[in-house]
Amino acid sequence: xxxxxxxxxxxxxxxxxxxxxxxxxxxxxxxxxxxxxxxxxxxxxxxxxxxxxxxxxxxxxxxxxxxxxxxxxxxxxxxxxxxxxxxxxxxxxxxxxxxxxxxxxxxxxxxxxxxxxxxxxxxxxxxxxxxxxxxxxxxxxxxxxxxxxxxxxxxxxxxxxxxxxxxxxxxxxxxxxxxxxxxxxxxxxxxxxxxxxxxxxxxxxxxxxxxxxxxxxxxxxxxxxxxxxxxxxxxxxxxxxxxxxxxxxxxxxxxxxxxxxxxxxxxxxxxxxxxx
Amino acid sequence: xxxxxxxxxxxxxxxxxxxxxxxxxxxxxxxxxxxxxxxxxxxxxxxxxxxxxxxxxxxxxxxxxxxxxxxxxxxxxxxxxxxxxxxxxxxxxxxxxxxxxxxxxxxxxxxxxxxxxxxxxxxxxxxxxxxxxxxxxxxxxxxxxxxxxxxxxxxxxxxxxxxxxxxxxxxxxxxxxxxxxxxxxxxxxxxxxxxxxxxxxxxxxxxxxxxxxxxxxxxxxxxxxxxxxxxxxxxxxxxxxxxxxxxxxxxxxxxxxxxxxxxxxxxxxxxxxxxxxxxxxxxxxxxxxxxxxxxxxxxxxxxxxxxxxxxxxxxxxxxxxxx
Numbered sequence: 001x002x003x004x005x006x007x008x009x010x011x012x013x014x015x016x017x018x019x020x021x022x023x024x025x026x027x028x029x030x031x032x033x034x035x036x037x038x039x040x041x042x043x044x045x046x047x048x049x050x051x052x053x054x055x056x057x058x059x060x061x062x063x064x065x066x067x068x069x070x071x072x073x074x075x076x077x078x079x080x081x082x083x084x085x086x087x088x089x090x091x092x093x094x095x096x097x098x099x100x101x102x103x104x105x106x107x108x109x110x111x112x113x114x115x116x117x118x119x120x121x122x123x124x125x126x127x128x129x130x131x132x133x134x135x136x137x138x139x140x141x142x143x144x145x146x147x148x149x150x151x152x153x154x155x156x157x158x159x160x161x162x163x164x165x166x167x168x169x170x171x172x173x174x175x176x177x178x179x180x181x182x183x184x185x186x187x188x189x190x191x192x193x194x195x196x197x198x199x200x201x202x203x204x205x206x207x208x209x210x211x212x213x214x215x216x217x218x219x220x221x222x223x224x225x226x227x228x229x230x231x232x233x234x235x236x237x238x239x240x241x242x243x244x245x246x247x248x249x250x251x252x253x254x255x256x257x258x259x260x261x262x263x264x265x266x267x268x269x270x271x272x273x274x275x276x
Numbered sequence: 277x278x279x280x281x282x283x284x285x286x287x288x289x290x291x292x293x294x295x296x297x298x299x300x301x302x303x304x305x306x307x308x309x310x311x312x313x314x315x316x317x318x319x320x321x322x323x324x325x326x327x328x329x330x331x332x333x334x335x336x337x338x339x340x341x342x343x344x345x346x347x348x349x350x351x352x353x354x355x356x357x358x359x360x361x362x363x364x365x366x367x368x369x370x371x372x373x374x375x376x377x378x379x380x381x382x383x384x385x386x387x388x389x390x391x392x393x394x395x396x397x398x399x400x401x402x403x404x405x406x407x408x409x410x411x412x413x414x415x416x417x418x419x420x421x422x423x424x425x426x427x428x429x430x431x432x433x434x435x436x437x438x439x440x441x442x443x444x445x446x447x448x449x450x451x452x453x454x455x456x457x458x459x460x461x462x463x464x465x466x467x468x469x470x471x472x473x474x475x476x477x478x479x480x481x482x483x484x485x486x487x488x489x490x491x492x493x494x495x496x497x498x499x500x501x502x503x504x505x506x507x508x509x510x511x512x513x514x515x516x517x518x519x520x521x522x523x524x525x526x527x528x529x530x531x532x533x534x535x536x537x538x539x540x541x542x543x544x545x546x547x548x549x550x551x552x553x554x555x556x557x558x559x560x561x562x563x564x565x566x567x568x569x570x571x572x573x574x575x576x577x578x579x580x581x582x583x584x585x586x587x588x589x590x591x592x593x594x595x596x597x598x599x
Contacts, residue, residue: 008401008402008403011396011399011402012402012404014396015396015408018393019408019411019412022411022412022414022415022470023411023414024437025415025423025426025427025430025470026414028426028429028430028437029426032429040435041434041435042435045437045440045441045444086320087320087321087324088321090317090318090320090321091317091318091320091321093317094313094314094317094318098311098314100307100308100311100314100315101304101307101308101311106318106322109322109325109330110325112329113325113329114586115582115583115586115587115590116329116333116579116583117530117531117579117582117583117586118328118329118332119531119533119552120336120531120551120552120555120575120578120579120582121332121333121335121336121575121579122332122555122556122559122575123332123335123336123339123555123559123568123571123572123575124331124332124333124335124336124339124572125328125332126559126560127335127339127346127568128327128328128331128332130346144328146324147324147327147328147329148328148329150321154321179313180313183317204417207419208417208418208419208420208421210419210420210421210533210534210537210538211533211534211537211552214537215556215560218560218562226419226422227419227420227421227422227534228421230421230422230425231421231425231537231538234425234428241429241435244425244429245426245429248422248425248426251419251422252418252419252422252423255417255418255419256414256417256418258417259410259413259414259417260410260414263406263410263413266417267409267413267478270416270475270478270479271478271479271482
């Protein structure tokens with residue numbers, strides 16, 4: 001028994017050391033965001049600031065416009081999540097529960113999207129957004145965010161709806177409910193677990209998106225999302241590390257918090273994604 | 277009498293056979309009308325699919341046949357000229373090679389590391405494994421572009437934490453330019469390994485948990501020690517998982533853009549240039565007049581290669597699962 005606890009202790013010591021190393025970039029970020037520039041550029045390795053400089057956050061939020069970037073990101077992410085839930089739940093419902101002519105073609109198209117690398121077909125996407133008159137608008141960001149990569153969510157909804165018993169809608173139809181009522185009043189409320197998974201995943205994907213927001217806001221800096229704003233900020237203020245660290249913290253803390261709250265769902269969802 | 281006996285059932289059978297057939301046989305149009313709501317429900321998804329998946333891929337090929345700077349519709353048809361120019365461009369092949377180098381090296385480092393972590397965390401006697409799991413997984417959910425920028429500070433030659441640490445330990449006698457020509461690619465790869473390992477650790481953990489506990493018990497009764505059990509029981513049983521996640525990881529890593537863009541923008545001297553930054557440079561960087569046709573040709577070549585690899589991965593994965 002003693003031998004085992006010794007092994008266990010060793011494993012914990014090693015894991016804590018590696019875990020500290022793993023968390024270091026985040027600790028550095030928080031620490032730098034609270035330091036003075038002099039302390040930052042000094043050679044000290046200490047992670048604990050001498051005094052807490054909250055004005056780094058004020059500077060990032062107000063002067064560097066992270067308040068605007070934050071708002072843009074929240075608006076785009078929320079809209080994309082809602083549109084994606086609408087698109088994938090309707091599509092998944094129909095594919096999971098009905099046999100209609102042409103179903104196999106639609107399923108083949110859905111599966112084919114998994115193979116399409118949208119990051120390499122950015123020119124026609126950019127061109128399309130431009131032709132729709134949505135370049136340099138949040139609408140363009142939302143449309144592209146909602147339009148790319150949803151095959152997995154459609155498959156999630158479709159397999160969930162397929163598993164529900166047939167009697168559910170039969171009694172509703174006898175009561176006179178139409179197609180829309182059955183979907184909106186009975187099916188959609190039952191699919192809350194899938195909606196939750198889709199929301200968490202799409203939230204993280206949209207929040208972290210970089211390439212499309214970058215090219216779609218090249219002409220309107222005020223529409224930048226957090227990632228793009230951060231990229232532009234370090235390009236313009238090369239030496240404001242403490243402000244940049246504060247901006248990074250503003251950008252990352254929301255996703256990290258969401259992850260820590262929904263950890264279990266998130267990890268099981270990630271595993272499901274590779275099996276799908 | 278005998279014929280009558282035979283005739284009767286056949287007379288009886290006929291209508292029975294035919295009636296269900298008549299009921300079952302509906303016109304295609306009738307079926308479509310009956311399912312009209314299905315099509316209404318599908319319409320938004322199909323429109324988005326055509327606009328943002330199908331059209332972009334086909335249009336990439338179409339645009340690649342023109343010399344076009346993005347105004348109006350492409351009119352200056354040049355045939356395969358862009359392809360000829362790309363295939364002769366040593367910078368394209370440099371970016372091409374770098375992309376594969378990045379993907380392969382990143383996969384080779386992150387998978388064993390992730391497996392090691394998974395093996396340690398899978399031990400039932402170890403407490404608090406969900407806390408460690410969260411710690412190692414956390415980077416996966418963070419914004420790659422932001423992480424990349426934070427890492428350029430940490431690897432900065434003058435005040436970066438890495439140099440400060442190594443100098444204070446005496447392991448270095450002068451600061452190293454980590455994002456210089458020689459080491460930039462390795463640093464970018466290590467940062468992505470740090471970011472992605474947690475995801476693959478979770479995959480390995482799922483694989484480990486699917487191994488029946490009895491197998492370990494039987495092996496232990498047979499006198500196999502921990503290492504032997506790992507080598508002869510656990511690892512062979514993880515082979516299908518290994519094939520699946522290796523290919524999945526490679527396909528995913530070949531899409532690299534964000535991290536390279538923010539850390540080095542493909543530099544210094546194209547040392548970290550990947551296909552996505554190469555495409556971006558010709559279309560959007562503003563360094564030259566946009567060359568959409570040329571960029572599209574590079575995109576068409578590389579996206580087609582990625583599709584082939586992804587389809588191959590699917591087929592192989594299915595093959596592995598059926599074994």
